[in-house]
Amino acid sequence: MVKTVAIVGAGVSGLASIKSCLEEGLEPTCFEKSDDLGGLWRFTEHIEDGKPSLYKSVVSNACKEMSAFSDFPYPEDFPNYLPNAKIFEYLKLYAQHFDLVKHIQFKTAVVSIKKHLDFSTTGQWNVITESNRKQESSVFDAVMVCTGYLSEPFLPLETFPGIKRFKGSYFHSRFYKHPHIFQGKRVLVVGMGNSGVDIAVEASHMAEKVMISTSRGAWAMSRVFDNGYPWDMVFLTRFMALVRNSLPGPIVGWMIANRMSQWFDHANYGLIPEDRRVLREPVLNDDLPSHIITGKITIRPKVQQFRENSVIFQNSSEEEPIDIVVFATGYTFSFPFLEESLLKVENRQASLYKYIFNPHLKNPTLAIIGLIKPFCAVMPVVELQGRWVTRVFKGLCQLPPVSTMMQEINEKKQNKIHWFGVTFDEVLKTECLEYVDSIASFIGAKPNVLALFFRDPKLALKIFFGPCTNYHYRLTGPGKWDGAKNAILTQWDRTLKPTRTRVIEDSSTFCPYLLKIFGLFALFAAIFLGFQ
Incomplete structure (x- = not known):
């Protein structure tokens, strides 16, 4: 017993x-x-x-x-x-x-x-x-x-071509504590879960530029x-x-x-989920749409490859200069x-x-x-x-x-x-x-x-x-x-x-x-x- x-x-x-x-x-x-x-x-x-x-x-x-x-x-x-x-x-x-x-x-x-x-x-x-x-x-x-x-952070670096050549800093969202590290920087957040969006919103108050890369999109709600x-x-x-x-x-x-x-048309903000047959956990953030409409945050597609000081997104040949990458790619x-x-x-x-x-x-x-x-x-x-x-x-x-x-x-x-x-x-x-x-x-x-x-x-x-x-x-x-x-x-x-x-x-x-x-x-x- x-x-x-x-x-x-x-x-x-x-x-x-x-x-x-x-x-x-x-x-x-x-x-x-x-x-x-x-x-x-x-x-x-x-x-x-x-x-x-x-x-x-x-x-x-x-x-x-x-x-x-x-x-x-x-x-x-x-x-x-x-x-x-x-x-x-x-x-x-x-x-x-x-x-x-x-x-x-x-x-x-x-x-x-x-x-x-x-x-x-x-x-x-x-x-x-x-x-x-x-x-x-x-x-x-x-x-x-x-x-x-x-x-245990899930960080599949092998799926991001060129990341080893990138001369800026990068880390998993697990290691983020305070936004002062983004002061005057150009920031890319990879992943669009709650943590990724929270970090992007915080970074936007201090960074020169903030982008969120998402391949699947997400519903955002207040x-x-x-x-x-x-x-x-x-x-x-x-x-x-x-x-x-x-x-x-x-x-x-x-x-x-x-x-x-x-609340707002997700398609117009680049957020609409790619596969709407299944429900991905919505992003709960009261500030995201206002930060997008004021240009503080830009939504980008999937990363195609990294260069020494920049990133190229899918279906684009244009290089975007960046200094810091935050991988909000979840956990195992x-x-x-x-x-x-x-x-x-x-x-x-x-x-x-x-x-x-x-x-x-x-x-x-x-x-x-x-x-x-x-x-x-x-x-x-x-x-x-x-x-x-x-x-x-x-x-x-x-x-x-x-x-x-x-x-x-x-x-x-x-x-x-x-x-x-x-x-x-x-x-x-x-x-x-x-x-x-x-x-x-x-x-x-x-x-x-x-x-x-x-x-x-x-x-x-x-x-x-x-x-x-x-x-x-x-x-x-x-x-x-x-x-x-x-x-x-x-x-x-x-x-x-x-x-x-x-x-x-x-x-x-x-x-x-x-x-x-x-x-x-x-x-x-x-x-x-x-x-x-």
Whole structure:
């Protein structure tokens, strides 16, 4: 029977996993390589080997209500989109509130994780750790790997002819910290993800010239959505997900394109995605279109080749002088402390059931947490993964047969265009609500909206038409939280609190009531006349 659990990493996934273990009465020991918790969201001026790195100005792309843990809302005075320091503060508050720190061994690296000699009967693991240059071996009943996928830069220099002759400087976006390095320089950013665009926008305030090279293009959107509300609280609802998943793929693609282009015409700005049959993660940046229209940033096609002091783009013979190249080309990942037989990574993906379990392990006591790119905040996803995994460890939830798991894995690997709903451009990307609901259903935490409607119609409507916040998964099932209902009913209050800092009396509030009364009168009149 599983009792002791080794957890690798004390970032968002690691903290959620510690708490999930404690909820199930397990004994977690978390090994953290650095001297503090927080993982990606802990800013440091230096780059740590094997650890995620972020730049000073990073702001979250998911708002606080959508990225909160399910039983711990953010303080109401926190801004909706959080600078990295605020997220780090929230993680500290979370760890303190649930007394998680005492389960973490800091400055302790995991060297190797191997099956115990009697793994076939016990499912146990030998875990070798290193601290102060001393190694120690321990036996654990189960292991949760929470190291993420943002620590190993993907930098295929061989695909950029001439880069070795380039006399300027070049580096991966992982090594960027502050924009002063671009002062007076001519800058090229290769790649158009969120980091690449953020860096280009920052560089444009100091550089002589900034260009972004993209072969695929991308949809760009603002964090500020309809009526000034956070984009994800408007877009990520159960109702909207039902609509998207019920319509043919081409219609969904057209709807997304139409919605994105309401802000500005992406074709006119050189941004429109090349393949619109699949959804690439949109770029969330409030400044990009204004920087393009004012000439601070220029969008260019794929790089054809580099020269000593310049670059030539595809379908062009003209040389563009440049001084610095930033490769925002994403990340790959590996697990050097695990044998390849336990987890094989190919083409930046791994064969894991629900992105978590190796289907061929006789005992499902090894789980990979957070190796997924959901189209939403990661905190709700990894928290539910942890809650399910710990119940699998205890034998309270069972995995399906190996053949069933492999069939699902192989179907995902093929990443075929879906007839209905959204198709993503990478295997690791997934539709958030569909995935999270499936995990929640395994542990009995998925809310039954229809049944709830007959007991509490107000709450049911909030759940169905309102934002799909993580509090939904604490209304019922194991780990039920008494504050979940109130958290859902007050989520818009916490959203508006930090922005309504200047409240004035609105003299026009009486007018909408008159319009509503007139509308009701007109409706009743129409019904009455219709029966005449």
